Amino acid sequence: MERTVGIVVVSGTGTEIGKTVVTAAVAAVATAAGRSVAVLKPAQTGVGPDERGDADEVVRLSGAAASAELGRFPEPLAPGTAARRAGLAPVGPREVAEAARKLAAAHDLVLVEGAGGLLVRFDGEGGTLADAAALLGAPVLVVAPAGLGTLNSTALTAEALRARGIGQLGVVVGSWPAAPDLAARCNLADLPEAAGAPLLGAVPEGSGALSPAEFRAAAGGWLAPPLGGTWDAQSFARTHAEPYGG
Template sequence: MTKGFFVVGTDTGVGKTVVTAGLVGALRAKGVNAVPFKPVQSGAVKGRYGLIPLDVEFYKKVCDLPPDEYNTYALEAPLAPSLAAEISRVTIERDIILKNYAALAGKYELIVVEGAGGLYVPLSGTSFLLPDLIKALNLPLIIVARANLGTINHTVLTVKCAQELGLVIKGIIYNGYNADSATLAEKTNPKIIEQITGVPTLGVIPKGRDIVVDAGKAGNCLELIENHVNFSLLLN
């Protein structure tokens, strides 16, 4: 049976794509036949043969991936998926996403699925939300959070909401930590959140170098994840 994780953020731009790509790349380097999956990509850009999902392009920069379908819906407008789909006159369908996921699950050992924005993101109107997809895939969450001031509230709310929904949380990864300029809040936030929620910290990722997802610049993404994520805890 294929294992997997669903990566969500405490908000938009927190580093889900960097974490997803880095996790897959690191797992593949360890001999795990892992792949990423981005069900819905908003803010895709026009290419010669159609819209290009930039997150998937970033995966390819970081990971040694075989050719495959790693994205179901690519939407041009950089908006919540439901609105971006409405503007494009596209209907995001749960069954099509599940079919694409099943196709990957038939070929790979582990799938890291990346969500869109935070936890409560609408995929189709207000009747099909991201938690509905997570439940359908039956995957544990990896929550990507910031380490800076304010993250206690954002992260604890995300954890508590996920737990109320009956979702399983594997752990939290804090992204963009700068040890050279870290405040006392940044240094202590992960421990405080772990004490409040009981959810373990899977890693504290330092600020990256030359990483620009939209420009396809991988920088030291893989190195950061390999060196700062507790893979024993993740895979246990």
């Protein structure tokens, strides 16, 4: 990743699709390259007070220098809803932007990991991760699932980014299956078109269960050169893609 990129926002096209593992992979590659990396989780939902959150998991897997969490809400719901139901103050986009800038002053790279998709509400005013990215002027790395349905959600996310003038780094498949079906194989060719941005990696399913040492050793092979890795989209497609009409 270019050293001029100090803050990157990581958003999924939905929930439970591998955002945390992709964030950890990006952090691991940057850390191995000698960069100081911090991860910011604006709103952690569905996790108890004594449980490890997503930001903590990124640090554990990647060896990133620091993590920060702005709000934690016990129910596995959209952040705004979870905060309201818990009777706690929500986390707004301006708070996210302020925290990210503070971390960027002390670290080479700050990864801001969203909750769910790009337009999930953070607060009662309708603030979203997209609003935080716009305030920061930061590019967004989109994490998408491999299989059927991903083209529509990826295209919608890309359209929302373009409408707000927010740059998109590209797309990473958050959990590439060990036995990809026809849809997943075809999507290797179709995802960049749907996103209007390059495919920048594919993280194998189950990677989050690796030991930290195994994870860090493998992460560079899952990500393309713009993210600091060695993964090659064309080579991966030749190995896995299903030819049209085949």
